[in-house]
Amino acid sequence: ESKFAVIGLGRFGMAIAQTLSQRGAQVLAIDNREEKVEEIKDEVAYAVCLDSTDAKALKAQNIKDMDAVVVAIGENFEALLLTTVLLKELEVKRIVVRASGKHQVQILEKLGIEEILSPENRVGIAIAEQLLNPSIVTSLQLPDNYEIVEIKTPKELTNRTLTEIGLRAKYNLNLITLKREFQIKKNGVMDTETHILGVPSSETVLYDSDTIIVFGKSKDIERFIEINQ
Amino acid sequence: ESKFAVIGLGRFGMAIAQTLSQRGAQVLAIDNREEKVEEIKDEVAYAVCLDSTDAKALKAQNIKDMDAVVVAIGENFEALLLTTVLLKELEVKRIVVRASGKHQVQILEKLGIEEILSPENRVGIAIAEQLLNPSIVTSLQLPDNYEIVEIKTPKELTNRTLTEIGLRAKYNLNLITLKREFQIKKNGVMDTETHILGVPSSETVLYDSDTIIVFGKSKDIERFIEINQ
Numbered sequence: 233e234s235k236f237a238v239i240g241l242g243r244f245g246m247a248i249a250q251t252l253s254q255r256g257a258q259v260l261a262i263d264n265r266e267e268k269v270e271e272i273k274d275e276v277a278y279a280v281c282l283d284s285t286d287a288k289a290l291k292a293q294n295i296k297d298m299d300a301v302v303v304a305i306g307e308n309f310e311a312l313l314l315t316t317v318l319l320k321e322l323e324v325k326r327i328v329v330r331a332s333g334k335h336q337v338q339i340l341e342k343l344g345i346e347e348i349l350s351p352e353n354r355v356g357i358a359i360a361e362q363l364l365n366p367s368i369v370t371s372l373q374l375p376d377n378y379e380i381v382e383i384k385t386p387k388e389l390t391n392r393t394l395t396e397i398g399l400r401a402k403y404n405l406n407l408i409t410l411k412r413e414f415q416i417k418k419n420g421v422m423d424t425e426t427h428i429l430g431v432p433s434s435e436t437v438l439y440d441s442d443t444i445i446v447f448g449k450s451k452d453i454e455r456f457i458e459i460n461q
Numbered sequence: 462e463s464k465f466a467v468i469g470l471g472r473f474g475m476a477i478a479q480t481l482s483q484r485g486a487q488v489l490a491i492d493n494r495e496e497k498v499e500e501i502k503d504e505v506a507y508a509v510c511l512d513s514t515d516a517k518a519l520k521a522q523n524i525k526d527m528d529a530v531v532v533a534i535g536e537n538f539e540a541l542l543l544t545t546v547l548l549k550e551l552e553v554k555r556i557v558v559r560a561s562g563k564h565q566v567q568i569l570e571k572l573g574i575e576e577i578l579s580p581e582n583r584v585g586i587a588i589a590e591q592l593l594n595p596s597i598v599t600s601l602q603l604p605d606n607y608e609i610v611e612i613k614t615p616k617e618l619t620n621r622t623l624t625e626i627g628l629r630a631k632y633n634l635n636l637i638t639l640k641r642e643f644q645i646k647k648n649g650v651m652d653t654e655t656h657i658l659g660v661p662s663s664e665t666v667l668y669d670s671d672t673i674i675v676f677g678k679s680k681d682i683e684r685f686i687e688i689n690q
């Protein structure tokens with residue numbers, strides 16, 4: 233059973249601690265505000281109120297035995313930094329630290345921290361992508377301007393088979409899978425469920441409520457969307 | 462040229478406004494704190510200091526002509542809610558609203574808001590996945606327990622070809638692409654660059670620093686990682 237500690241129980245730390253615990257991991261949740269510790273104590277194995285910049289208090293929690301420690305402190309960068317330095321001195325196996333803005337990331341990199349996260353930035357960029365290109369539902373950016381995107385079926389392509397559309401031949405795109413909405417009657421009320429069609433055959437016909445998930449270069453994806461709007 | 466407004470310039474709103482502007486969109490950035498407006502004014506088309514719960518002030522900015530408006534206010538849920546109600550009354554085409562926690566999401570859904578985002582939750586869940594499964598680099602969750610994941614090449618599989626590994630035949634997984642690290646000499650100093658190998662052939666050999674990107678069911682992905690640790 234893996235053991236994790238999460239320091240700082242704001243929205244970000246809380247989400248990590250709760251998800252890890254729900255997936256069966258042993259979680260030690262730490263915050264210097266009593267009401268945060270009270271809020272989470274029934275959902276995790278251990279919840280402790282302490283100031284993570286206090287080395288003796290951290291040691292007393294056997295923090296170095298954790299498989300990983302997440303530092304999710306937000307506004308107070310000094311406390312975040314000091315906590316991170318203490319964890320490195322205690323030789324914790326894996327440290328994941330939150331940062332906001334380029335300067336904070338640079339300082340943490342200089343300290344030898346490899347796993348740095350900026351939740352706001354990561355989602356901020358993803359949302360901007362979706363706003364700029366309304367037919368893109370989500371995207372996973374990859375090196376060399378490749379990406380994996382979920383695209384709402386363009387109007388021009390509804391009721392056509394995948395062979396007729398020719399994703400690879402005409403647009404240099406690779407289909408991964410298809411998401412389709414089904415109307416289901418539950419307790420007499422119509423409801424919508426979304427399902428994945430595994431690896432679709434080339435004879436599959438696209439419906440207007442489908443979403444296709446493709447892999448390819450960003451400029452090929454943009455061209456595909458523009459031509460078939 | 463698309464036109465967007467971003468209301469609330471905390472870490473989340475700032476990241477969205479900056480990314481949209483860098484990608485060439487026209488952005489109107491709004492906050493009720495003067496110093497936030499000062500901070501962003503050189504990076505966006507327009508930056509205005511106003512209280513977004515003031516209907517007259519919002520109307521004066523021609524906010525209903527925007528292609529989309531993002532409400533990124535954080536701590537003050539009342540202001541977030543009132544702003545959202547005003548935008549719906551002004552019949553803005555597309556409204557994207559931030560929420561933290563299930564209750565806020567439920568209230569916004571009752572108001573007919575379709576695009577609701579929780580940056581901390583979204584990243585919190587992704588981080589928990591990566592902590593629980595150290596060989597998973599990133600993952601895109603899909604319906605029916607399918608997912609697309611980046612997996613570090615398991616030790617057992619280095620120096621073997623994709624045919625020998627038999628992703629589809631033995632594990633029911635579909636390879637999308639491969640990420641490979643290359644050592645490059647720049648100005649006399651060794652540096653690492655990561656590249657995508659497009660759609661690899663079945664004779665491609667996996668190196669220990671490669672990352673494979675696959676599509677399949679979560680339980681098949683977990684089985685693949687466990688067997689080849």
Ligand SMILES: Nc1ncnc2c1ncn2[C@@H]1O[C@H](COP(=O)(O)OP(=O)(O)OP(=O)(O)O)[C@@H](O)[C@H]1O
Nearest residue numbers: 240241242243244263264265283284305306307311
């Ligand atoms: N020295 C410390 N020791 C332990 N916990 C701390 C310390 N300093 C701050 N925290 C806790 O870290 C949590 C997150 O920090 P903070 O509220 O500053 O960030 P935030 O940006 O509002 O968080 P989020 O965006 O995740 O909601 C808070 O609950 C706070 O009590």
Ligand SMILES: Nc1ncnc2c1ncn2[C@@H]1O[C@H](COP(=O)(O)OP(=O)(O)OP(=O)(O)O)[C@@H](O)[C@H]1O
Nearest residue numbers: 469470471472473492493494512513534535536540
């Ligand atoms: N009525 C309002 N009109 C305009 N701006 C507002 C209003 N209320 C709050 N804001 C602004 O919204 C921004 C984000 O809100 P807040 O600081 O409460 O959230 P936060 O959770 O700290 O943000 P983040 O996590 O994005 O850093 C702030 O810059 C704040 O000034």
